[in-house]
Amino acid sequence: MAVVEIDPLRGPADSLAAVVALRRLADQLEDAEVERAMREGWSWSQVAEALGVTRQAVHKKHAQRLIAAGVDLRRR
Amino acid sequence: MVTRLAPDARSMVTDAEAEARAAGSSLVEAEHLLLAMSTRAESEASRALASVGLTHETITEALDGEFAASLSSAGISVDTGSLGRPSPEPPRRLRLSASFKSALERALTASAGSRQISSGHLLLGVLGADAGTVPRALRLAGINQSELAAITRHELDG
Numbered sequence: 001m002a003v004v005e006i007d008p009l010r011g012p013a014d015s016l017a018a019v020v021a022l023r024r025l026a027d028q029l030e031d032a033e034v035e036r037a038m039r040e041g042w043s044w045s046q047v048a049e050a051l052g053v054t055r056q057a058v059h060k061k062h063a064q065r066l067i068a069a070g071v072d073l074r075r076r
Numbered sequence: 077m078v079t080r081l082a083p084d085a086r087s088m089v090t091d092a093e094a095e096a097r098a099a100g101s102s103l104v105e106a107e108h109l110l111l112a113m114s115t116r117a118e119s120e121a122s123r124a125l126a127s128v129g130l131t132h133e134t135i136t137e138a139l140d141g142e143f144a145a146s147l148s149s150a151g152i153s154v155d156t157g158s159l160g161r162p163s164p165e166p167p168r169r170l171r172l173s174a175s176f177k178s179a180l181e182r183a184l185t186a187s188a189g190s191r192q193i194s195s196g197h198l199l200l201g202v203l204g205a206d207a208g209t210v211p212r213a214l215r216l217a218g219i220n221q222s223e224l225a226a227i228t229r230h231e232l233d234g
Contacts, residue, residue, distance in 0.1 A: 010149060013207060013212075014146070014149050015149070016207075017142070017146040017149070017208075017209070017212055018146045018147065018149045018150040020146065020208075020209060021142075021143050021146035021147045021150070022147065022150055022152070024101075024143065025147060025152070025154060027101075027102070028100060028159055028162065029159065029160075031100060031162030032159060032160030032161065032162040033160065034162075035160070035162050035163060036160055064165075064166050064168070065162075065163060065164070065165050065166055066163070067166075068163070068165075068166030068167075069163030
């Protein structure tokens, strides 16, 4: 299992940059995996539950992008 | 303030949004502005960048390197090729990040006494950051930020 260990000898600049990079990684992963789930036929509610957020939140964040990408979102 | 942007600076701001979209980002960040500046040949900004070897390609390399280095300091190694490629944001206005807004504010300050905010002022705005992704990526690329700012000021005077 990967363990996140911030080397205490590094200063706050490195650790804060790690926070920025982790957020960016999480955003990228979320965009890609929500898209994959919706292409595989998941409902908004299922994706929302899996992410631990509301259906409204996940819809607001991803619907426009997925519609523009041609994902069929009817009856979800 | 937008009306005071010189034509090439205005194009760079527009291009920065395209860079953000291409990078799969929902925010326009200062690094996207830096990338946009490198592609407008014959601008003060791109001349200053090119003089220290910064092109779209080398800036992209530096940013990728910074991302990987920062993740690795958190003990995470990611093969970015293995990440799924999400579809880009649709063509609507992306939100501007704090780093982008700060760069614009500093560009405005740098342009005091000039008629317009030029591409050189924009670059000075981006280079005015002390911390964050751009300064880290530049350091990784072996660029002395204050030297590059001095070169930019020279371009502005020239």
